[in-house]
Amino acid sequence: MYRYDEFDHDIVQSRVAQFRDQVQRRLEGAITEDQFKPLRLQNGLYLQLHAYMLRVAIPYGTLNSKQIRQLAMIADKYDRGYGHVTTRQNMQYNWPELTDVPDILQDLADVEMHAFQTSGNCIRNVTSDPYAGATSEEVEDPRPTAELLRQWSTIHPEFAFLPRKFKIAVTASKSDRAVIRAHDIGIEIVRNDAGEVGYHVLVGGGLGRTPIIGVTLRAFLPRVELLPYLEAVMRVYNRYGRRDNKYKARIKILVQETGIEDFKAQVDAEYETLDPAEIAVSDSEVARIAAYFAPPEFEALSDEDAEFDAAYKADASFANWVDTNIATHKAPGYAIVNISLKPLDRAPGDITSDQMRAAGDLADEFSFSELRTTHQQNIVLPHVKKSDLPALFKALAAHKMADANIGLIGDIICCPGMDFCALATARSIPISQAISERFSDPARQRAIGEMQIKISGCINACGHHHVGHIGILGLEKAGVEFYQVKLGGDASETAAVGDVTGPGFSHDELLDGIDRLVDFYMSTREEGERFIDSYRRLGMAPFKEVLYGT
Amino acid sequence: MSAKHKGKGPQALTANHLREGFVVWLTPDMGWSPHFKDALLSEDETVIDQMQAQGDKDDSDNLITGVYFIDVDAETKLPARYRERFRVGGPSYDTAAHIKKHGVR
Numbered sequence: 001m002y003r004y005d006e007f008d009h010d011i012v013q014s015r016v017a018q019f020r021d022q023v024q025r026r027l028e029g030a031i032t033e034d035q036f037k038p039l040r041l042q043n044g045l046y047l048q049l050h051a052y053m054l055r056v057a058i059p060y061g062t063l064n065s066k067q068i069r070q071l072a073m074i075a076d077k078y079d080r081g082y083g084h085v086t087t088r089q090n091m092q093y094n095w096p097e098l099t100d101v102p103d104i105l106q107d108l109a110d111v112e113m114h115a116f117q118t119s120g121n122c123i124r125n126v127t128s129d130p131y132a133g134a135t136s137e138e139v140e141d142p143r144p145t146a147e148l149l150r151q152w153s154t155i156h157p158e159f160a161f162l163p164r165k166f167k168i169a170v171t172a173s174k175s176d177r178a179v180i181r182a183h184d185i186g187i188e189i190v191r192n193d194a195g196e197v198g199y200h201v202l203v204g205g206g207l208g209r210t211p212i213i214g215v216t217l218r219a220f221l222p223r224v225e226l227l228p229y230l231e232a233v234m235r236v237y238n239r240y241g242r243r244d245n246k247y248k249a250r251i252k253i254l255v256q257e258t259g260i261e262d263f264k265a266q267v268d269a270e271y272e273t274l275d276p277a278e279i280a281v282s283d284s285e286v287a288r289i290a291a292y293f294a295p296p297e298f299e300a301l302s303d304e305d306a307e308f309d310a311a312y313k314a315d316a317s318f319a320n321w322v323d324t325n326i327a328t329h330k331a332p333g334y335a336i337v338n339i340s341l342k343p344l345d346r347a348p349g350d351i352t353s354d355q356m357r358a359a360g361d362l363a364d365e366f367s368f369s370e371l372r373t374t375h376q377q378n379i380v381l382p383h384v385k386k387s388d389l390p391a392l393f394k395a396l397a398a399h400k401m402a403d404a405n406i407g408l409i410g411d412i413i414c415c416p417g418m419d420f421c422a423l424a425t426a427r428s429i430p431i432s433q434a435i436s437e438r439f440s441d442p443a444r445q446r447a448i449g450e451m452q453i454k455i456s457g458c459i460n461a462c463g464h465h466h467v468g469h470i471g472i473l474g475l476e477k478a479g480v481e482f483y484q485v486k487l488g489g490d491a492s493e494t495a496a497v498g499d500v501t502g503p504g505f506s507h508d509e510l511l512d513g514i515d516r517l518v519d520f521y522m523s524t525r526e527e528g529e530r531f532i533d534s535y536r537r538l539g540m541a542p543f544k545e546v547l548y549g550t
Numbered sequence: 551m552s553a554k555h556k557g558k559g560p561q562a563l564t565a566n567h568l569r570e571g572f573v574v575w576l577t578p579d580m581g582w583s584p585h586f587k588d589a590l591l592s593e594d595e596t597v598i599d600q601m602q603a604q605g606d607k608d609d610s611d612n613l614i615t616g617v618y619f620i621d622v623d624a625e626t627k628l629p630a631r632y633r634e635r636f637r638v639g640g641p642s643y644d645t646a647a648h649i650k651k652h653g654v655r
Contacts, residue, residue, distance in 0.1 A: 027569065029612045047616055049636060052571035080646035081655045095646070097570045350645040354655035418633065419641035429643045479632045 001062050001370060002147050002292045004112045011155065012109045015116065019043050020102035027099070042122070042160075044115030045101055049422045054093045054101060055118040056108060058373050060128035060146040060170070061089035061380075063113075065360035065369040070111040072356035078104050083356065085341060085349040087413060087464055088167070089127050089373040090118055094420055116154060121162045123153035123234075129171045129178050130372040133295055134382040136330035137173035139189045139197060144290040145226070146170045148281065151289075152227050159234050163241030164249035166234075167206075174493055179375055181205045181214045181495035182467060184251045185233065190220065198222050203233065203263070204255030209459045211466035211497040212252045215260050217267070223286075228276035229267070236266045296368040296383055301333025303386075311390035318393050320442060321404040326389070335386050337367070339379040339396060340403040340411060344436050347429045348414040349377030358399040366392050375464075377413055378406065409439045409451040409518070413464050417457025417474060424457035426474025426481040431455055431507065438511050439518075448518055450530045452491065467491040469532045470514065471498045483510045487517075487543055488535045501544050513547045520546040559630070560591045560622040563601045564637060565614035573637050574614060580604045582614065586629075586638040591622050 004012070019039070026036040040046075044055040056071070063071075071091055075083050078100045084092040096104060108114055117124055126146045133141040149168055153159065159166070169178040172189035180186030186202035199221040205214025221229055240258070242248040255263050312319045327336040339359065342348050351359075359379055363371045366388045367381035374380055379401075384392060396402040405411045412435060415421065417428030432455050439445055454468030465471035471486035482504035489498030505513055518531075520543065525534045535543060563576035567584075574582040575589035580600075583589065592598055598619075605617040620637075621630035629635050636642070649655050 027612060029610075033609075033615050047566055047571065049633075050573055050640060051566070076655070080644075081649045082645040094644075095571075099569050346648065347643060347645060352645065352649060352655040418636055419643055424633075427642060429641075433643070476632045479635075481632075 001064060002289070008112070012114050015043070015114065016102060016105045016109050019105055023098060023102055038120065041119040042117065043105065044118035046119060047422070048094070048420055050420065051095050052098055052101070053420070054096045054104060054115060055086070056091045056113060056115050057118050057125045058089050058091060059150050060126055060132070060143050061130050061373040062143060063371050063373070065363040065371070067111045067113055068356050068360040068363070068371055070107060070113070072353035072360070074104055074107055075353040075356065082350055082352045084347070084416065085351060085373050085377045085379070087375050087377060087415070087462060088125060089375055090125055091373070121164050122160050123156065123166045123168060126150050126153070127169045127178055127375060129173060130374040130380045131177060131327060131336055131382065132172070133293060134329055134336045135173060136328065137175055139172045139191050141293050142170045142172040142189055143293050144286065145187065145189060147289050148227070148286070159238065162238055163243045164246065166251065176493040176495070179464070179467065179491045179495070182207050182464070182491065183214065185230070186214050192220050196222070199226055201229070204252040204260070206250050206252040207461035207464060207466050208250070209247060210252065211461065212256065213495050213497060215255070217260070217264060224280050225276060227281065228274050228279040229271060231279050232267050232271040232274060235270050236263070240266070298331040298334060298383070299385070301385065303332040305333060305386045308386040308389055317404070318390060320446065321393055321402060322389065324404045324408060324446070325406045329383065333386055335384050335389060337381040337384045337389070337392065338406040339381065339401050340405050341378050342405055342411050342436070343400055343403050344433070344440055347416070348412050348432050351379070355399050355401055358395070358401070362392060362395055376411060378411070404442060405445055407450050408445040409448050409453060410436050410445055412436065413454040413468070415455070415457050415462035421457060423460055424474070425459070426457050426476045426483070428455040428457035428463055428474050431472060431474065431483065431510065434507065434511055435514060438515065448522065448531070454489070464491060466497045467495060468498060469535070470517070472510070475504060482506055485510070485513070485547060487540060488532065490532055499540050501540070501547055513549065516546040516549060517543060557619050557621040559624050560593050561598055561601070561619045562589045562591050562622050563605050563617060563619055564634070565605065565609070565617035568612055568615045576601055576604060582608070591627065
């Protein structure tokens with residue numbers, strides 16, 4: 001994985017010193033809150049409903065065991081013993097004190113981490129496929145490209161005050177595990193007919209109050225043109241993005257209002273004014289970055305493992321966990337392990353400091369010290385020998401991290417909602433817990449099959465409800481929470497925005513409605529059909545009928 | 551500086567403590583308490599003006615930040631708006647409480 005060079009080191013250390021001074025000046029009254037707010041936001045520090053909240057960047061979701069142990073230490077020393085994995089692969093702390101934040105940033109810097117650009121109208125943390133470097137599906141490891149974008153976008157002077165925030169995701173597989181079509185720019189690394197590797201660039205995707213699926217800007221962008229071309233895109237957005245209305249300021253609105261063809265023409269015209277050679281990085285620099293992501297030295301193993309097979313046959317709980325949480329690795333005899341952060345009694349994505357330390361220890365023991373965070377608010381150990389899976393499962397179970405529900409109805413994406421967030425309109429955590437409880441029978445979860453429930457506590461859609469198979473939006477009227485439902489959303493390579501079903505539901509009505517939806521789907525599905533497939537085949541009408549019990 | 555009072559019925563003044571970030575409420579002695587039960591509630595415009603002045607002063611003195619008035623239900627003496635009930639009661643679910651209850655991190 002990437003290691004900081006002296007430039008990264010100097011930038012991060014300087015930023016810590018700057019922020020320490022800025023905090024001191026704020027406390028002394030030398031700068032006002034209005035002056036301080038953009039400075040704290042540029043360092044990921046929000047003021048939420050109850051307290052400050054610090055969002056730590058985990059670039060493209062990759063971190064090592066030392067880093068996750070440091071995150072655990074920070075949770076214990078400065079917070080309340082836990083962190084929260086977000087839908088953009090970052091880690092949030094809900095209770096830091098302002099006076100501690102400079103020390104937290106220093107502790108992060110000590111392990112090559114920071115909180116740059118996790119807020120503000122800038123290019124945010126670049127996200128990617130949590131299976132990067134481990135899946136056989138990919139054209140190449142997408143993380144060198146994501147790292148190149150991180151270096152280009154970090155403290156880029158021209159893009160620090162964009163019309164609105166800007167999110168980029170990169171993947172290199174046809175299976176989209178990074179929701180690239182719901183990003184301001186989505187990048188898919190592809191190979192053209194001549195066998196050259198380049199970029200399929202999508203633009204104008206996003207969720208929030210105006211959900212839009214991104215469209216193709218360039219079907220194939222040669223590798224060397226990536227940074228100059230993106231520079232041109234950003235300049236067009238910076239110039240024409242709607243600064244008059246915060247709700248129309250994202251690039252998706254600009255693309256919609258301009259039209260993709262005219263937008264592309266504007267980008268091309270801007271591109272003509274640039275000297276690509278000044279912006280593009282050299283092949284040697286690309287190679288230098290890529291070398292950091294060289295795969296670990298996998299042992300030459302057979303994909304058949306007697307120890308694994310015996311455990312799989314002997315232990316049903318282990319077999320169930322393997323069936324749901326394990327993905328195919330590119331190296332024979334290895335597996336990609338998904339660790340669920342969706343136990344029944346916990347908020348989705350929350351992880352205690354002990355669990356962080358355990359994950360770090362298990363990464364050391366079984367996965368070349370490497371971990372990933374996922375936009376599904378889970379953790380991945382990317383490179384685990386199949387023969388080690390039984391021991392790993394046992395260790396995870398001891399730390400309450402062995403839930404076998406990845407991709408199932410219990411694997412709910414959920415924002416913090418009104419329990420923590422200053423913007424929320426309703427709670428989301430209790431609904432996620434109630435749904436998990438209602439469908440807690442593991443056998444039933446497996447029988448239902450792949451199901452993505454996504455819950456947001458407000459229209460800003462941090463819980464991705466627009467692209468859930470079942471999407472839930474929490475609202476409130478006269479002190480009573482109610483929940484609107486969308487059906488048919490999809491966050492994958494076949495991305496789609498769900499259809500609004502109609503009036504909202506109370507907490508209890510919602511649970512019963514989802515129960516009826518699931519029963520109907522299971523009674524009507526055809527061989528091999530997922531919920532989303534049945535919905536697409538039958539349309540909304542019959543599902544709506546059972547949802548509302550009419 | 552605090553937003554001008556525009557609410558209806560009894561008012562309370564809330565903010566976040568600048569250094570710690572935690573929610574605080576203006577008390578009858580013009581101090582700040584983390585507990586809503588200690589909050590000064592008033593419909594008297596003169597008192598509300600005093601509350602506003604104190605909020606503005608303490609904001610300027612870098613004691614608090616994000617100061618604003620909330621409506622309070624005259625009967626229940628609880629915040630009228632749903633959102634503010636969470637500022638009073640804290641999160642209905644917090645992993646920190648779960649850790650405390652079960653004694654494990």
